[in-house]
Amino acid sequence: MEKHVPFKHRRTTLERAEKFISTHHFTDINLRSRLYPARKAVTSLTHYAAPGRISYEEAMKGKYTPAKIGQSFGPTWATHWFKVEVEVPADWVGQEVRLVWNSNTEALVWVDGKPVQGLSSEKDRYDFVLSSKQEKGQLRYTVYVEMACNGLFGAGQNSMIGPTDPDKHFTLQQVDIVTFDRDVYGLILDMEILYGMAKELPDSDRGYQALYAANDFVNACDVQDKKTYKRAKEISEKFFSQRNGDTQHTIHAVGHSHIDTAWLWPYDETKRKCARSWSCTIGLMEQYPDFKFACSQAQQYAWIKELYPSLYKDICKFVAKGQFIPVGGTWIEMDGYVPSGEAFVRQFLYGQRFFQKEFGIKCSEFWLPDTFGYAAQLPQIMRESGITRFVTQKMSWNLVNKFPHHSFWWQGLDDSRVLAHFPPGDNYCMEGTVKEVLYTANNFRDKGRSSSSLFLFGYGDGGNGPE
Structure with missing residues (x-):
């Protein structure tokens, strides 16, 4: 991308930074285009139309037939x-390898009989780590994907809260393996x-300093030359260290x-939504020991x-470590x-x-x-x-x-009193954007009287937890 001095036109400089990482513009030449350096389509894919929400053991007894990209599944x-x-491929040894799956639905990845990660097309949660560092001795993997024929917010007809469309079908768009450049x-x-x-x-x-740093970052980073990544990193780290x-x-x-627990889907789908979201959360805790997750509803x-005893065992382990934090003290989040x-x-x-x-x-x-609403006898x-x-x-609504x-x-x-807190971000499913953080502090x-507040981040009602 052409180098130029910032602030000749602020909007132009801002757009330059945005498009450098965009998922929609210049995706063949920008930085995001280098996220998956190598890609290979999965050729061995078979499918079993289950008679309902069945267990893993039942699914293993099903008759699997060949499936292909572009095929639709429902209802x-x-x-x-x-x-x-x-x-x-043998030349991927030493690299991080992921499975990319896009079925335009929610889904759950199973490995060796255990639920390990949820997938959600609507939140761009497409990929699953097969190996963080591919070893030479294990080049073959077998995973199962349990696809739920619904989106993040069910399957409303014409609108999210419209009546359920009973015959909606979902197209399998992508099943690839890729290398991931961390x-x-x-x-x-x-x-x-x-x-x-x-x-x-x-x-x-601070905003102007960020724009200068972003422009210098783009100037320094040649996406075709990994040697330039170090200089770009130095620019961002210098800014963040202030x-x-x-x-x-x-x-x-x-x-x-x-x-x-009950909204736009059956109770049985709630159960799978929990498995999809909490398996992702456990995976993050294994990578990041400082990560903490608050979870209510006994x-x-x-x-x-x-239904998922191996996942529950992991949850118990991280509860003991103080990372997976049970909160609320009630059987469900009931009407107040x-x-x-x-x-x-x-x-x-x-x-x-x-x-x-x-x-x-x-729970305290x-x-x-x-x-x-909140009844006056609750305190x-x-x-x-x-x-x-x-x-x-x-x-806040x-x-x-x-x-x-x-x-x-x-x-x-x-006259009983409790300390009440309304997170000032006005949202309990935030994504950690700069806009949300600034709004939280300013609002x-x-x-x-106080100089601290809570910031709840992660996808709710599916979407598979924080990221």
């Missing part, structure tokens, strides 16, 4: 299993942050994957324990206004009993991000259940009255 809510047999991936992440800061801080010194003052607002980022844990006091009490009774029996803990916070019930804190979000606080004491009818309404 809505059907399940299709695929056996994918892969032979990695150096390129790191550079893309750096540029995404530089671009985001330049775009969202247009009139600040710290803000310690008195600035502190954001505590916690992974989360809110999953409605009912969903119970389903995983029953309609149930009776007796119903509320039973939610906490059975929820806290489950978490104590399974993990040896009692009530986690209810996705309900539109009393929370305190009687051993809970002192409350996290919610949905009041108010169309008329803007709630005036993000961190405050909520006092109930009997916080209790500056002076």
Whole structure:
């Protein structure tokens, strides 16, 4: 790309940075085009149309027949299993090798009888790591993909919340193996942050510095010459090493994957959504020991324990390590206004009993991000259940009255108090963009009394957890 001096035209410079990592523009010559340096189509692909949501053991008894790219599968809510047999080229030894799968649906990867990762076309969660460093002695892999004939938000007809289209079919678009360039991936992440800061801080010194750094980054990085990657990395690292003052607002980022127990899909699909999302989460925890994930709803844990015992065993391991964090203390995330006091009490009774029996803990916070009302007796019930804190979000959706606080004491009818927090990002499924981070800090309404807030990132209702 042609080099030029920034700020002759700010928008032109900003677009230059954006298109350097775009998934839609200049994808044959920009940096993102180098993310998968080598690619090979999978030629051994067979398929079994399951009679319903069946177990892995049942799926292994099915009759598999050849399948191909471009073939459609359905109808809505059907399940299709695929056996994918892969032979990695010998010259890929030493590189990271991934399976790329795009069926325009949600799906779950199984290896050696275990659910290991969810896939979601709508969130560009296409690939699964076959080997982080390919070894010479293992060039063949066999994985199974359990394809659910629904999208992230079900299969609504003409709109997301429209009636379910009962005969929707989904086309298998891509099944490849690729090499993955982790150096390129790191550079893309750096540029995404530089671009985001330049775009969202247009009139600040830091925003201008980010735009200068982004332009210098593009100047230094020749995508056809890996030797130039080091200089581009040095530019971004120099910019990121410049710290803000310690008195600035502190954001505590916690992974989360809110999953409605019942919404636009059957209960049985909720169970698989949990497996898809939490298997991805476990995979991230194995790579990143500092990663923490907050997860509520005892009912969903119970389903995983029953249907995916190997995954549940991993969850228990990471709960013990303090990475996979059970929260909420209730059986599900129930409605906060309609149930009776007796119903509320039973939610906490059975929820806290489950978490104590399974993990040896009692939750200290009530986690209810996705309900539109809160009964006045809840602080009393929370305190009687051993809970002192409350996290919610949905009041940020108010169309008329803007709630005036993000961190405050909520006092109930009997004067019981709990510390309440509304994450100021106004979202419990954030993606970690610069825009979201800045909005979180700027939107916080209790500056002076507090200088920290919660930031919940990850895909909810499917999409397969944080990334």
